[in-house]
Amino acid sequence: MTAIRAFIAIDLNSDVQKKLGDVIRQLKPLAGDAVRWVPEHNIHVTLKFLGDTSPANLEILKKVITSEAARYAPMELTLTSLGAFPNLRRPRVIWVGVEAPPALAAIQRSIEAETLRLGYAAEDRPSSPHLTLGRLSHNASPDEIRKIGELLVRFPAALNAAVTVKTVTLFRSDLLPGGAVYTPIHVAAFRT
Numbered sequence: 034m035t036a037i038r039a040f041i042a043i044d045l046n047s048d049v050q051k052k053l054g055d056v057i058r059q060l061k062p063l064a065g066d067a068v069r070w071v072p073e074h075n076i077h078v079t080l081k082f083l084g085d086t087s088p089a090n091l092e093i094l095k096k097v098i099t100s101e102a103a104r105y106a107p108m109e110l111t112l113t114s115l116g117a118f119p120n121l122r123r124p125r126v127i128w129v130g131v132e133a134p135p136a137l138a139a140i141q142r143s144i145e146a147e148t149l150r151l152g153y154a155a156e157d158r159p160s161s162p163h164l165t166l167g168r169l170s171h172n173a174s175p176d177e178i179r180k181i182g183e184l185l186v187r188f189p190a191a192l193n194a195a196v197t198v199k200t201v202t203l204f205r206s207d208l209l210p211g212g213a214v215y216t217p218i219h220v221a222a223f224r225t
Contacts, residue, residue, distance in 0.1 A: 036085040038206045039218070041098060041144055042077040043137075045164075049112070049196045050076050053129060056115075057166055060127075060188065064181050067173040068127065075215050076164050078110070078131060080141045080201065081148055081156075090151055091203070095219040097147045098201050102221035104143075105136050107199040112164065112192040121182045125169050129192060131162040140201070199223050 045053075054073030061070060086094070111132040117124030141160050149155055169178060203219040 036087050037091070038208070039083045039086040039091070039094075040079055040204050040206060041081040041083065041094070041148075042079045042202055042204060043110070043198050044077050044200065044202045044217070044220075045196060045198070047074075049194060050074055052192065052194055053112075053164060053166060056129070056192070060166070060184070063184050063188075064167075065177065067170050067177040067181060068167040069170060069212075070167040071165055072212065075213065076166070077202075077204075077215075078137075078162055078164060081144050081153070083148065083153055091218065093151060094148070094203055095221075097144070097151075098203055098219060099221040101140055101143050101147065102201045103224050105140055105223045107197050107223045107225075108134050108136050109195050109197050110137070110162070112194045112196070114192070115166075115185050115188055116163070117182065117185055121185050123178060124182050124185060126165055127167040127169075127181075127185065128163040128165050131164060133162050137162060144201075 050073045053076050057070050057073065061068075083094070113130035113132055116128050116130050118126040118128065138160060145156060169181065173181075199222060201221045201223075202217050203221075205216040205218050207214045207216070
């Protein structure tokens with residue numbers, strides 16, 4: 034078996050993904066073709082992007098994720114409002130913010146430390162829990178970027194939805210012409 038592209042994430046239930054899909058469906062006609070929207074079933078909270086991962090490391094990662102998840106109780110995440118990276122004046126990534134208990138940052142740090150030991154690169158940015166809804170096309174004009182930034186500032190998307198999460202998932206990511214396909218490889222439960 035050859036290396037696969039993989040990441041570790043908190044998956045969301047279909048009800049929350051549908052609410053986020055509703056936000057995308059409202060934004061899509063207003064944003065035009067400058068944004069590549071994430072399919073609602075692909076929306077998740079990334080804990081660690083791994084990139085190319087060998088079959089041997091996949092087995093180790095399953096054990097690491099199982100061990101780390103067992104240290105934490107299920108937690109509630111609250112979805113807040115729209116935002117953008119790097120900022121709303123120059124949006125490149127459109128997201129919904131996530132308020133989380135300190136346990137989310139703790140599990141992310143412990144997974145980061147364990148994957149660093151396996152040779153994966155350290156994250157170069159501080160963690161900021163979010164749910165990516167869309168990415169601006171590399172071909173977006175400065176005028177389109179400005180207009181989308183203005184749209185995000187005006188858009189009333191204070192979701193204030195809460196979701197209890199109970200698992201951490203190791204995903205395979207296959208980049209296909211129609212978009213990325215995420216397949217769960219291993220699901221590890223938080224302690225009960």
